[in-house]
Amino acid sequence: MAHRKVIILGSTGSIGTQALDVVAQAVLPDGTPRFTVTAISAGGGKLELLAQQAVQLQVAAVGLAAGDAGTLRTLIAAAAAAAGLADFSPEIISGPDASTVIAAWGAGTAQAADVVLNGITGSIGLAPTLAALGTPALLALANKESLIVGGELVKAAASPGQLVPVDSEHSALAQALRSGSFEEVDKLVITASGGPFRGLGRAELAHVTPAQALKHPTWDMGPMVTTNSATLVNKGLEVIEAHLLFDIPLERIEAVVHPQSVIHSMVQFSDGSTIAQASPPDMRLPIALGLGWPERVPGAAAPCDWTQAATWTFEPLDDAAFPAVELAKDAARRGSTCPAVYNAANEEAVHAFHEGRIGFLDIVDTIAEVLSEHTAATQLTLEGVLEAERWARARTRELLAAKGIAAVDAGSTL
Structure with missing residues (x-):
């Protein structure tokens, strides 16, 4: 049992906040912290929480996928001053690739992470997953979508034993x-x-x-x-x-x-x-096991x-x-880009459902319709996955619009 440095992607979400609970409680036999969080990232919907986390953990870097980096820096400065850490100023990485950069933060240096926890929701977690697998760090994967849409790309990038669910x-x-x-x-x-x-x-x-x-x-x-x-x-x-x-x-x-x-x-x-x-x-139990794998974290839950x-x-x-499971198996049997289409069509349909544009049953029905029209790529590549996702999202919006349903803003988030 040894101390580990951890990077948390999606730190303000459900998985991320529970992971920080685990980190706060986990100690080694000598009473010292078992985990130290060196970098975090988030989408940007909870800037104040992200700033508080950065100060509380005293991370070296913060990733912000969407939102104003200047506002985040101001919030961090205010939180640091309140905590008596006036000189605290982490590096801020902003933009859509922020979590991808943070996933490999410090690689090859003394700050390199031992574990990267990917707690991002959705297929936008694919690039950060591949970035983390490009380092020696263990990848604790809560972002199932990146494995599903990336398939063999993710498996090929992972070293034996590097990927922990x-x-x-x-x-x-x-x-x-x-x-x-x-x-x-x-x-x-x-x-x-x-x-x-x-x-x-x-x-x-x-x-x-x-x-x-x-x-x-x-x-x-x-x-x-x-x-x-x-x-x-x-x-x-x-x-x-x-x-x-x-x-x-x-x-x-x-x-x-x-x-x-x-x-x-x-x-x-x-x-x-x-x-x-x-x-x-x-969820703190599987999170703790992911961070400590293959060892257990006493008292995790x-x-x-x-x-x-x-x-x-x-x-x-x-x-x-509930035909979604059999539909998913069909997508997996077809392989290649079909799981990516299944996931992307679902994400678009779920947004439409919460916008009041479609009914509950329309979610899976729309996935099935989009999948039936998809021609899988003959060879799986990252660009092929991204293109299949773009097509699936656009086709889903077209189908909804054809039914008299207003298209959902592609940039909207739940």
Whole structure:
């Protein structure tokens, strides 16, 4: 167990703020901090929080993807003065490539990070993921979209053991897979809470509202991920992610509804044994494991209380009401740029849903329509992925406009 320097991308988001909770609590046996955060980045929607984090952590660099760098510097100066750190002035990197620059901050110097946590939401995390993998640092990946859209590009860029999953489901799989060899694995079982609309039929889903879609029964997440959980698009993305991370064929990866969200995923082995990872729903546990991998961080989260009675239930997915998982598998089977199109069309449709332009069912229906029109690239390249995403976003907006729905501003964010 050793001290580690950490870079956090998306520090003001749900994953980033919980990661900072882990960092604040984690200590080595001698009482010194286990982690030191050397650089952070954020989109720019919470400038005051970003400034406070920069001062509290005394980072060397701050990345700002959108927003005014001058305003951020003023806020940092004010927070530093209030904290008695009048001379504190980190380097500020601003612009759309800020997180990509921060991801490789200090590489090759004494400031080089041991771990980069990518907590960005959406496929904009791809370039930072590739930048982090271009360094010797471990990449704790909460930004599943970058692996999904980047596919083999990301896998080729990663050194053996460099990529560690932070999604609770994939962290659970990584832990359970330690129980046997690759050849002994029969099946991966990914659990889903079922979201806020579990048990509803397709006809009932036609009338749900954006506010209802954001009321997740278990997890506290950002708007995009929460909506994706309601449609089960998130589970479709996680199936693709598991396929890419663990090299298990899609037909040997299943999703099952587990409303209590205590079993985060399971591995079924060839002898009939199933190993499950159980813990109360708290993202700080997989985050801590990602930062400390392969070692655990004591006290990262509360364990299950086995002195209390509890009941866990499991149900099959209703693919008729929630076709997103099977659609994701189809995209993954086609491969190449198809997963990128699935993700990009979804992001555009989710924005439209929250703008009140479309209904809930239109989200996955639109993804299916865009995918059906897409011709996958014969060879996967970064430019090919970006071009496929541009096409998918434009085509999604065209389809919505053709239905009499106002196009969503491509630059809008949830």
